[in-house]
Structure formats: structure tokens, C-alpha cells
Amino acid sequence: MIRVKKVVAYITRGAELLVFEHRDYPDAGIQVPAGTVEDNEDLERAAIREAEEESGLTDLQMVRYFGSQDFEDPDAGHIRERHYFHFTTQNPRETWLHWERNASGTTEHFAFDFRWMSFTAARQVLHPEFAAKLDDIGERNII
Numbered sequence: 001m002i003r004v005k006k007v008v009a010y011i012t013r014g015a016e017l018l019v020f021e022h023r024d025y026p027d028a029g030i031q032v033p034a035g036t037v038e039d040n041e042d043l044e045r046a047a048i049r050e051a052e053e054e055s056g057l058t059d060l061q062m063v064r065y066f067g068s069q070d071f072e073d074p075d076a077g078h079i080r081e082r083h084y085f086h087f088t089t090q091n092p093r094e095t096w097l098h099w100e101r102n103a104s105g106t107t108e109h110f111a112f113d114f115r116w117m118s119f120t121a122a123r124q125v126l127h128p129e130f131a132a133k134l135d136d137i138g139e140r141n142i143i
Contacts (some may be wrong), residue, residue: 007034007043007050011057011060011089015118017117018033018055019114020033020114022111031130048087064086071129093107096109
């Protein structure tokens with residue numbers, strides 16, 4: 001089975017987690033910035049690139065790397081090897097729209113509606129692949 005490396009960026013502001021919804025694809029659900037690692041790309045660099053491309057934030061500070069977790073997708077014939085990173089920002093905006101223009105494998109632009117969410121709420125709505133390491137941040141350890 002093919003192994004595909006992915007990164008997930010948990011971006012926090014105090015005790016809040018940055019989440020978004022696809023404006024044109026609401027069925028995709030609530031997500032956090034994430035994406036595919038490019039050939040020969042360092043994992044940390046990939047996480048920063050994906051976080052910046054998807055959110056538009058440019059003041060991200062990496063806090064820590066939480067490791068990886070594998071998710072098998074037999075229908076697609078591959079394993080998603082997800083690597084989880086924690087970043088902080090001082091972004092004062094409560095909500096914003098950002099257009100991702102560099103999505104892998106497409107020339108389509110995607111409109112993302114961003115907002116901040118409590119960790120408790122995020123745990124309830126995020127897909128398990130996105131929430132897999134969220135407890136590693138822990139509300140007691142928020143920067």
C-alpha cells in the first residue's frame with residue numbers, strides 16, 4: 001500500500017484553536033489547516049507552508065511536534081501518515097475569509113471561513129484524523 005505523508009497544523013491563540021470550513025464544500029466539515037508533504041520537503045517546513053497557505057497567517061511560531069499517526073484508506077489504496085504540529089499566533093481577528101490558491105493537484109481556488117473555537121468544542125466536531133493529537137496540547141499547556 002502507498003504511504004502518503006500529510007501534516008496537520010494546530011494553531012492556537014490562548015485557549016482557542018483555529019478552525020475553518022470550506023465555503024463551497026460545507027460537507028467537508030470543520031477542519032484545521034493540513035495538507036500533503038511535497039517530495040523532498042521537510043515535515044516542519046510542510047506544516048508551516050500548509051498553515052500559511054490555508055490560513056493566510058504569517059506570524060506563526062512553532063511550539064512543538066507531536067509525532068505521527070497512520071490512517072489506512074483501503075478505498076484509495078494508501079495510508080495517510082499524518083504528522084501533527086502546534087503553532088501559536090497573535091492574530092487579533094475573530095473571523096476571516098481566506099482563499100487558498102496553491103492547493104496540491106489543482107488550479108482551483110478554495111474559500112475558507114476561519115474562526116476560533118474552544119478545545120472542548122473542537123474535540124466534538126473535528127474528524128478523528130484532525131483531532132488525533134489535540135489532547136496532546138491540553139488546555140492546561142496552552143501558551
